[in-house]
Amino acid sequence: MKGEAVATKKGFHPIDGMRDWWADAPQWQRYGVYIALLVFALILPAPAIGQFMSPDADWTGVLVYPVGTYILLAVGLNIVVGHAGMLDLGFVAFFAIGAYTFAYFGTKHGWSFWGTLVVGIFLAALSGVILGAPTLRLRGDYLAIVTLGFGEIVRITANNTDEIGGARGITNIPHPEPVFGMEFILDAAPYYYLMVGAITLVIIFSVRLHRSRVGRAWAAIREDEDAAELMGVPTFKFKLLAFAIGAMIGGFAGGIHASRAVFIQPETFPFILSATILAAVVLGGAGNLPGVIFGAFVIGWLPERFRFLSEYRILAFGAVLVLMMALRPEGLLPSRQRKAELREGTGGMGAMGGEVAGPDSDSTAAEVGTK
Amino acid sequence: MLQELQNQFLPSTISGLVIGSIYALVALGYTMVYGVLRLINFAHSEIFMIGTIASLVTLTAIAPAGALSGIAMIGVLLLLVLIASVVSGGAAVLLEQIAYRPLRKKGATRLAALISAIGASLFLQELFGLEVINWLTGKPGRNQQSAPRFVDRDTVFSIGNANIRTDQILVVVSAVIMMVILDQLVSRTRIGRGIRATAQDPEAAVLMGVSIDKIVRITFLLGGAMAGAAAALYVMEIENTNYRIGFVLGIKAFTAAVLGGIGNLRGALLGGIVLGLVETWSAIFLGSQWNDVTAFVILVLVLMFRPTGILGESLQRARA
Numbered sequence: 001m002k003g004e005a006v007a008t009k010k011g012f013h014p015i016d017g018m019r020d021w022w023a024d025a026p027q028w029q030r031y032g033v034y035i036a037l038l039v040f041a042l043i044l045p046a047p048a049i050g051q052f053m054s055p056d057a058d059w060t061g062v063l064v065y066p067v068g069t070y071i072l073l074a075v076g077l078n079i080v081v082g083h084a085g086m087l088d089l090g091f092v093a094f095f096a097i098g099a100y101t102f103a104y105f106g107t108k109h110g111w112s113f114w115g116t117l118v119v120g121i122f123l124a125a126l127s128g129v130i131l132g133a134p135t136l137r138l139r140g141d142y143l144a145i146v147t148l149g150f151g152e153i154v155r156i157t158a159n160n161t162d163e164i165g166g167a168r169g170i171t172n173i174p175h176p177e178p179v180f181g182m183e184f185i186l187d188a189a190p191y192y193y194l195m196v197g198a199i200t201l202v203i204i205f206s207v208r209l210h211r212s213r214v215g216r217a218w219a220a221i222r223e224d225e226d227a228a229e230l231m232g233v234p235t236f237k238f239k240l241l242a243f244a245i246g247a248m249i250g251g252f253a254g255g256i257h258a259s260r261a262v263f264i265q266p267e268t269f270p271f272i273l274s275a276t277i278l279a280a281v282v283l284g285g286a287g288n289l290p291g292v293i294f295g296a297f298v299i300g301w302l303p304e305r306f307r308f309l310s311e312y313r314i315l316a317f318g319a320v321l322v323l324m325m326a327l328r329p330e331g332l333l334p335s336r337q338r339k340a341e342l343r344e345g346t347g348g349m350g351a352m353g354g355e356v357a358g359p360d361s362d363s364t365a366a367e368v369g370t371k
Numbered sequence: 372m373l374q375e376l377q378n379q380f381l382p383s384t385i386s387g388l389v390i391g392s393i394y395a396l397v398a399l400g401y402t403m404v405y406g407v408l409r410l411i412n413f414a415h416s417e418i419f420m421i422g423t424i425a426s427l428v429t430l431t432a433i434a435p436a437g438a439l440s441g442i443a444m445i446g447v448l449l450l451l452v453l454i455a456s457v458v459s460g461g462a463a464v465l466l467e468q469i470a471y472r473p474l475r476k477k478g479a480t481r482l483a484a485l486i487s488a489i490g491a492s493l494f495l496q497e498l499f500g501l502e503v504i505n506w507l508t509g510k511p512g513r514n515q516q517s518a519p520r521f522v523d524r525d526t527v528f529s530i531g532n533a534n535i536r537t538d539q540i541l542v543v544v545s546a547v548i549m550m551v552i553l554d555q556l557v558s559r560t561r562i563g564r565g566i567r568a569t570a571q572d573p574e575a576a577v578l579m580g581v582s583i584d585k586i587v588r589i590t591f592l593l594g595g596a597m598a599g600a601a602a603a604l605y606v607m608e609i610e611n612t613n614y615r616i617g618f619v620l621g622i623k624a625f626t627a628a629v630l631g632g633i634g635n636l637r638g639a640l641l642g643g644i645v646l647g648l649v650e651t652w653s654a655i656f657l658g659s660q661w662n663d664v665t666a667f668v669i670l671v672l673v674l675m676f677r678p679t680g681i682l683g684e685s686l687q688r689a690r691a
Contacts, residue, residue, distance in 0.1 A: 149667030321490025329479030
C-alpha cells in the first residue's frame with residue numbers, strides 16, 4: 001500500500017533498524033501499524049495532500065491511474081521477477097487480457113463487472129499457463145525475449161481482430177455495479193477505494209505465498225535452479241505457478257483499469273508499460289514488497305508531479321532510470337537477502353559476465369590490463 | 372492461394388533476404404555484447420536509430436541530384452556507411468560509459484543493467500524526437516523523415532518472375548562483406564582473441580592480461596559500427612526513418628540473434644536471414660500486419676526444440 005511506502009521513505013539507513021524492530025514486534029504493534037497504514041491510505045486522496053503531490057492533475061485520479069494500477073501490477077510482476085527470478089518483459093499482455101475480457105463481455109453481452117472480473121482473472125491465468133507451459137524450460141534472457149514477443153503478439157492480435165474493435169478499441173465500457181451503496185461513476189474516489197481494497201488483498205496474498213512452502217521453492221529456484229531441481233523441487237511446476245499467479249494479478253488490474261478508463265485500445269498496452277512496471281519492481285528492490293510498492297509509487301507519481309516538464313517528462317524519466325540504477329543498482333529498498341547476494345557478487349539474477357566478482361576487480365583489471 | 376504463392380514466392384524471397392541482412396547486421400551488436408557481458412543491450416535499437424539519422428543528414432548534405440549509378444553510387448554508399456558506423460560506434464561506446472560501466476563496477480545484477488538500458492533507450496529516443504532531429508534537419512523531430520533516393524532501382528537480372536534490383540544487391544553484398552570482416556576480426560586478430568577470452572571466462576582473461584574494460588569498449592564499438600552500417604543500408608533501401616524506428620527493428624534483430632543462437636556471430640547471420648524469409652513468406656498467406664506475430668511464433672517454436680537457438684551459444688568458440 002502507499003502508506004507503507006511513504007512510511008519507510010524517511011531515510012535509508014534506519015531501515016535495517018526498523019526491520020529488526022518489525023521482526024521482534026509483538027502482534028498488537030504489528031496490527032497497529034497495519035491499521036495506521038490503512039487509515040493513511042484512506043486519507044491519502046485528501047485535497048491538501050493532492051495540492052503538493054499533484055498540482056496539475058486530479059490527485060485522486062492520479063492515485064487510481066497510474067499510481068494504484070502500477071502498484072497492483074508491480075506486486076504481480078514481483079512474484080514472477082522478484083520471488084521466482086524469471087525475467088518477464090511482456091507482463092502488459094496479462095493486463096491487456098484482463099482489460100479486454102471485461103471490455104468485451106461488458107459491452108457486447110452486458111455481463112456484470114464482478115462476475116467478469118473473475119472470468120478475466122481466470123483467462124489471464126490461463127494465458128499465463130499457455131505461454132508458460134512451452135517456454136518456461138527456457139532461462140533468463142531467452143525467457144525475456146519470448147515474453148516480450150508474447151506481449152507484442154497480444155497487442156498486434158488485438159489490433160487486427162475486428163471482433164474486439166481492432167485498432168479503434170472498445171468504447172463505452174460500463175462501470176461496475178454499486179457496492180454498499182457506493183456508485184461507480186466517472187469520479188475517481190470509488191475507484192480509489194476499490195484499488196486500495198484490491199492492493200490490500202493482493203499484498204496479503206503475496207505475503208502469505210512468500211512465507212509458504214511455495215515461496216521457499218521460488219527462492220530456491222531463483223538462487224540456483226539446477227540445485228533446486230536436484231534437491232527435489234519440481235521447478236517447472238513452481239515456475240508455472242509463479243507465472244500464472246503473476247498473470248492473474250495482471251488480469252485483475254486490467255479489469256479495474258478498463259472499467260475506470262471506459263475506453264481501451266491496443267495502444268493502451270505498449271511494450272513500454274511492461275518495461276515501466278519492471279523498472280518499478282527493480283527500482284524499488286525486487287523481492288521486497290514494501291520496496292516494490294514504493295518503487296511503483298515513485299514511477300507512477302514522478303511523471304505526474306513533473307507534468308510541468310510537459311513533453312520532456314519521458315526524457316527525464318529515462319535519465320532518472322539510468323541515474324538511479326548507477327547509484328543504487330540493488331534498488332531503493334532491497335530485500336536483505338538480495339543485498340547479501342549482491343555483496344557476494346552473484347546477485348540472484350547473475351552479475352554481468354564482464355565483471356570479475358568482488359569490489360577490487362577494477363584495480364586488478366587496471367594492473368594486469370594491457371592498457 | 373497456390374497461384375498466389377507461385378507468383379509471390381520468388382519476389383518475397385528476395386525481399387526477405389534484403390530485410391534479413393539488415394536484421395542480421397543489427398543482431399551482431401546484440402550478440403557480441405551478450406557474448407561478452409551476458410547483457411541484453413536494449414538501447415542498441417537506439418544506436419541503430421542514431422545511425423539512420425546520421426545517414427539521413429549526410430545524404431541530405433551531399434544532396435545527390437536524383438539516382439546515381441556506377442562509381443558515384445558506390446562512393447556515396449561507402450561514405451554513408453563510414454559516417455553512420457563512426458557515429459553509431461561512438462554512441463555505443465558513450466552508452467556503455469554512461470549506462471553500463473558504473474553498474475559493472477558495482478557488480479550490479481543484469482536486471483539492474485537491463486533497467487538502465489531501458490532508461491537509456493527512452494532517453495535517447497526522446498532526445499532525438501524532441502531536439503536533435505529538429506536541430507539537424509530543421510523538420511519536426513516527431514515526423515517521419517524521408518531520405519532522397521540516391522541509388523537507381525534498375526533491374527539487374529531476373530530469376531523466374533523475380534526482378535533483382537541494384538539496391539537489393541547492394542544491401543545483401545554490403546551486409547555480407549561487413550559480416551565477413553567482423554568474423555575475421557573476431558577469429559583472427561589479437562583483439563578478437565581478447566573478446567573471445569572474455570566471453571569464455573572473464574576472470575581467467577583478467578589473469579591472462581586482458582583488460583576487460585578495453586575489451587568491453589571495443590565490443591560496443593564494433594557492435595555499434597555494425598548497427599550504423601545496417602542503418603545506412605536501411606536508409607538507402609527504405610528511404611525513410613523516424614525517432615522510434617529502433618524499437619521494432621531492435622526487437623526483430625534481437626529475435627534474430629536469439630533464433631540463431633545468441634553470442635554466436637554466424638548464428639546472428641543465419642537468424643537474421645531466417646527471420647526475414649519467414650516474415651515475407653508468411654505475409655503471402657496472412658498479410659503483412661501479422662508479420663511480427665509469425666516472427667515470434669517461429670521464435671518460440673525454435674526455442675522449444677533447440678533452447679539455445681539454431682547454432683547454439685558460443686562467441687568463445689567462434690573460430691575460422
